[in-house]
Amino acid sequence: MRRFHAQRLAIPLPEDPLAVAKAWLSQAFAEEVQPNPNAMVLASADLKGQPSARVVLCKDIILPAGIVVFFTNYESHKGRELSINPRAAAVFHWDNLHRQVRVEGVVVKSPAQESDEYFASRPWQSRIGAWASQQSRPVGSREELVEALRTTGKRFTPAPVGPDVTHADDQPKHVEVPRPPHWGGFQLWAEAVELWVEGDYRIHDRARWVRTLAPNPDGTTFNPTPWRAQRLQP
Numbered sequence: 001m002r003r004f005h006a007q008r009l010a011i012p013l014p015e016d017p018l019a020v021a022k023a024w025l026s027q028a029f030a031e032e033v034q035p036n037p038n039a040m041v042l043a044s045a046d047l048k049g050q051p052s053a054r055v056v057l058c059k060d061i062i063l064p065a066g067i068v069v070f071f072t073n074y075e076s077h078k079g080r081e082l083s084i085n086p087r088a089a090a091v092f093h094w095d096n097l098h099r100q101v102r103v104e105g106v107v108v109k110s111p112a113q114e115s116d117e118y119f120a121s122r123p124w125q126s127r128i129g130a131w132a133s134q135q136s137r138p139v140g141s142r143e144e145l146v147e148a149l150r151t152t153g154k155r156f157t158p159a160p161v162g163p164d165v166t167h168a169d170d171q172p173k174h175v176e177v178p179r180p181p182h183w184g185g186f187q188l189w190a191e192a193v194e195l196w197v198e199g200d201y202r203i204h205d206r207a208r209w210v211r212t213l214a215p216n217p218d219g220t221t222f223n224p225t226p227w228r229a230q231r232l233q234p
């Protein structure tokens with residue numbers, strides 16, 4: 001396996017930790033360190049404080065606002081938790097780069113236009129899946145799910161659908177499939193970020209940045225203070 005030299009965090013610490021995180025993410029893509037370098041574990045919690053975590057794909061890190069973007073079903077387990085308790089934590093781990101990034105903050109839905117644009121860029125089958133799958137709800141069998149995909153596929157294409165739309169590369173791609181209202185992006189506005197670089201003998205290099213988010217009157221954006229940074233013990 002290829003080994004990377006894990007670089008230390010700069011002295012003095014960088015002003016914007018998410019600029020560093022974005023550069024690390026780009027490097028992870030460029031060096032193909034893992035199949036999904038943008039995979040991150042996303043933790044949410046219900047109103048009793050019970051956390052739940054799962055992997056989602058980070059589709060953007062917006063600078064300088066400091067926003068991590070991912071897409072999902074708003075009616076899924078995570079979607080429902082984030083609507084009642086709009087706080088989340090995310091963790092990236094690039095094992096081959098010996099790096100970890102932790103982000104904590106406040107979650108809002110992405111602007112509809114951004115969700116529309118990203119949805120339109122997805123493969124036809126994925127768009128059909130977003131309509132057909134009631135993510136996180138029980139389903140009787142795999143066949144029931146495939147039938148739901150088939151039925152949904154027929155709604156959005158004038159041509160007869162193949163026997164298995166999950167592998168239907170021959171489907172007409174020109175048929176417009178609008179974004180379902182229950183599917184879209186979430187923006188995780190960072191209030192805290194930790195950068196972690198693996199060190200020999202567990203003497204890791206860690207630093208944590210914090211800032212405060214003042215909500216803007218529009219209710220969907222924030223006015224952040226500058227970041228304040230501290231090194232942490234490993």
Ligand SMILES: Cc1cc2nc3c(=O)[nH]c(=O)nc-3n(C[C@H](O)[C@H](O)[C@H](O)COP(=O)(O)O)c2cc1C
Pocket residue numbers: 036039052053054055056057058070071072073076077078079135136
């Ligand atoms: C590599 C990987 C990437 C994934 N990306 C996403 C994603 O971007 N959005 C999503 O909703 N689920 C994604 N999933 C599936 C989630 O982990 C999870 O199963 C699903 O969102 C339902 O989670 P929930 O029931 O907690 O809402 C991904 C899973 C893996 C392993």
